[in-house]
Amino acid sequence: MPETARQIADDLRARIESGELTPGDRLPGEPSLVRTYGVAKMTANQALKILVGEGLAVARTGSGTYVREFRPIRRVANDRLAKSRWGGGQSIWSADISQRPLVADVRVYEMAAPHQVSRCLGLEAGAPVLVRSRKFLVEERPVQMATSYLPAELVRGTRIAQEDTGPGGSYARLAELGAEPVRFSEELRARMPSEDERADLALAPGTPVMEICRIAYTRDDRPVEVNQMLLDAGSYVLEYRLSS
Numbered sequence: 664m665p666e667t668a669r670q671i672a673d674d675l676r677a678r679i680e681s682g683e684l685t686p687g688d689r690l691p692g693e694p695s696l697v698r699t700y701g702v703a704k705m706t707a708n709q710a711l712k713i714l715v716g717e718g719l720a721v722a723r724t725g726s727g728t729y730v731r732e733f734r735p736i737r738r739v740a741n742d743r744l745a746k747s748r749w750g751g752g753q754s755i756w757s758a759d760i761s762q763r764p765l766v767a768d769v770r771v772y773e774m775a776a777p778h779q780v781s782r783c784l785g786l787e788a789g790a791p792v793l794v795r796s797r798k799f800l801v802e803e804r805p806v807q808m809a810t811s812y813l814p815a816e817l818v819r820g821t822r823i824a825q826e827d828t829g830p831g832g833s834y835a836r837l838a839e840l841g842a843e844p845v846r847f848s849e850e851l852r853a854r855m856p857s858e859d860e861r862a863d864l865a866l867a868p869g870t871p872v873m874e875i876c877r878i879a880y881t882r883d884d885r886p887v888e889v890n891q892m893l894l895d896a897g898s899y900v901l902e903y904r905l906s907s
Contacts (some may be wrong), residue, residue: 668709671700672717675710679719679730686732690720716869718897731897736806738894739902740849765800769826773815780812783878783889791815793824795833798863805864806898812889817842833888834879842887844879851875853896864895871896 675691678684691699696707711728714720722728776784776792784792792812799807811833813823822829823836834844856864856872864872873896879888 668702668706668713671696671702671707671710672713675714676717676719679714684730686730688730689726690714690728690730692727712869715867718867718870718895721867735900736801736898737900737902739904765803766797767800767805768796768798770794770796771824771826773819776812780889783876784812784814784886786814793818795823801898805895807892807894808860808863809890809892812891813837813887817887837879837887842881842885844887845882846880846884847877848880849875849877851901856893860893864893866895867897873899873901 675684684690690711693704693707693711696702696710697704700707711720711722715722715728719731720728721731772794773791774794775789776786778788780786780792781788781790786792793815794810794812796808796810798805799809813833817840818824818836821836821840823833828836837844852874853871854874856866856870860866860872861868861870866872873894875890875892875894877888877890877892878886879890880886
């Protein structure tokens with residue numbers, strides 16, 4: 664009985680995960696898959712598209728489909744939010760990718776808080792917030808967009824309102840203002856990107872995104888930052904270390 668596209672994709676994925684097919688290797692083309700599995704050309708094409716959609720492969724027009732060379736980023740929430748990191752002058756982002764990051768398109772400005780942001784920060788509707796938006800690139804390709812919202816009355820005129828927030832980033836500066844973050848909550852959901860988001864992150868067709876909303880709280884449970892992040896799902900592995 665002919666194999667389905669999903670079964671073929673599973674076989675190819677197993678070969679990638681075992682190391683038989685390594686990053687940069689060309690995957691078997693449609694003619695080869697048709698011969699090997701006894702399927703129609705359309706089924707072979709669908710199998711390759713499944714791997715592209717999962718972020719394991721990339722299609723190159725006129726050349727074929729290749730095992731993705733980009734090394735996935737392991738995002739360990741516990742490590743990146745530890746005070747020992749930002750309190751020691753390191754960036755949160757460096758916990759994910761060591762020395763590989765590049766921050767681009769940094770924009771800092773004030774605006775009236777969107778409804779969800781004002782609710783999360785406990786502000787009155789339309790209260791001013793400082794917005795910090797930026798894009799993170801690894802190996803010259805965008806992998807994440809992030810937009811932080813902070814109460815303008817708290818951070819206006821401080822280094823947080825500058826493009827370069829200094830060693831330890833915004834959390835270190837908040838601590839200096841007497842608003843040190845000590846607790847965080849994160850909500851995560853997966854979805855398909857809009858066309859604008861797909862263009863901003865240079866996503867392959869069919870690649871989903873992960874949307875994370877993090878809120879930082881002070882010791883007295885005052886919310887001082889809302890950070891809305893959009894991640895290329897094909898570039899990340901999310902790890903959470905929990906104790907019983």
